[in-house]
Amino acid sequence: MLTMSTVNPFAQRESHPAQAVWTYKILTALSWLLLVVTTFYYSFNAPGDDVKGWRHTIWAVNRLHHTPFAQNQIITSLYWLALFISQIGYVWSLFSSNADYVNAAAGVGSHFIISNLFNFAFVMLFVRGHYNWAEVILVCNFFNLSSLYFRHNTHPRFIHIPVVSGPLAWTFVALYWNGAIAVNAHTLAARIVANIFIWGILVYGLFFLVAYKDYTMGFSLSILAASIGVGQFLTHAIALQWIFAFVIMAVLFIATLLIAVPGIFGKEFSFRREGAVVPADQERAPLLDDH
Template sequence: MANFNQGTSSIASSCTGASLLTSLLPVNPFSRRESHSAASVTTYKVLTILSWLLVVITSFYYSFNVPQDDIKKWRSTIWGVNAVYHTPFATSSVIASIYWIILFISQIGYVWHLFSGNTEYVNAAAGVGSHFILNNLLQFAWVMLFVRGHFIWSEILVIVNFFNLSFLYFRHNTHPRFIHFPVVSGPLAWSFFALYWNGAIGVNAHSLPARILANVAIWGILVYGLFFLVTFKDYTMGFALSVLTASLGVHQFLQKAFALQWIFAFAIMGTLFLATLVIAVPGIFGKEFKFGREHHIVDPDQERAPLLEDN
């Protein structure tokens, strides 16, 4: 019982943070607004920076250090867990770490736009601020539980954050790229991938039936990625899932060369990457891909909605 209380204390911290967010921001901080008051923007600045620093410091610390709160209980680093539990969804720590470093760096650019002198940029950045702060708090709580071996509880937090980020995506998928990738598609791609990774660890998926199920479930990554590519022309989601699937394939190959999982992973990665290029390359040259023969020049106003087809 003591182990459970220690492991779940981080959830209480995230709940406290969420209560603070609700009290300082408008009655419903997740409601969609075209503009924000100076007081709300200031609150977003403070809470965004604090929550971002919290998750960055915690992630880096527990990537290299084992929790010392109860040395009699099983503890490990983030990637130590990945190394101990050789599940069909174990991933390359190197590639996944690079993904997160790039994501964290890109989020600095997002935070900077909260301090911009351009009112439009500030309102756009503040518009997704509540979801971003909640994402940081949930990610922090996930790390605290994950490194302490509470995999079922950490999976529950992944599920909660997946719904938080999914709601954010479908409500704010037309924001500019400097907001969309660091706040929306990048974290959402990881959250979806973590459902597999954390879930496989939580159920200790080592049996033959579990591996057969994993060989089938992995194709969900392809379906998920193609959905965003076809529906929203979202090449940022395609690239993100391609990198994460490549990370899975590399580790699975090094772990067990004679297996189907890494073959499927590379097949999915290649398909997503090629489909992403089909969507992304025309945009680089000022064109928008359409599923047909016709291409047209993108209207300059569409820069505010670079990932959504203008109907």
């Protein structure tokens, strides 16, 4: 008899049948290629169906609508290039002879495929000037990736970074980036609001560092904060936004080092008071199952 868990592609499973694994192999590879090709193409080419002057490349939109959350093209492009390269390793793990790797990769496959399709839709809408609908897509993907994070946060780093923390950090920052374009945030009042909202990146990053000791989220968000800082400094040097962005970058980077470096030497940095009693099930870090 079929149950909800057997037909739900997002359900947690200890193992996956061979047919399901092959389905993940095909759809994961195809959705990844679709997103990579689309992103690279529209980074250098505008859509050919421009009739009202709304169609631009990804980075032309960033320049033409230079809001308080506009990013630096080079830093963000390198971030996504590194993410795409790391995702090759994840896709390849589905073809591994190690059953544990295959089951771990298949366990997050549905979310990864959906995320790729959401990002594809976002790029298609973004370069065509449909920023409100693009924001809806980002919100949907944010919930998809958040669900993935909180349900699958104990996977090894070769899965966690390219599939979970890297895309989630980007999606959170992209909500600010595209949202500011959607509301045409170019006024003084909009900049003041942006000066407040940018601190949400710091709060979001510290949440994962404190609650999950996830330095991959802290490092990803610090890079994206740096991208905002450089992007703002090069166009609005006399402003607070780039200063705030660099402060956020520095705080997240230092906090990330406090979490990551002790782990390298087999020690653990804790934000809890000495002597505090913590339930055993809360002692799990998100990256314990490294291989």
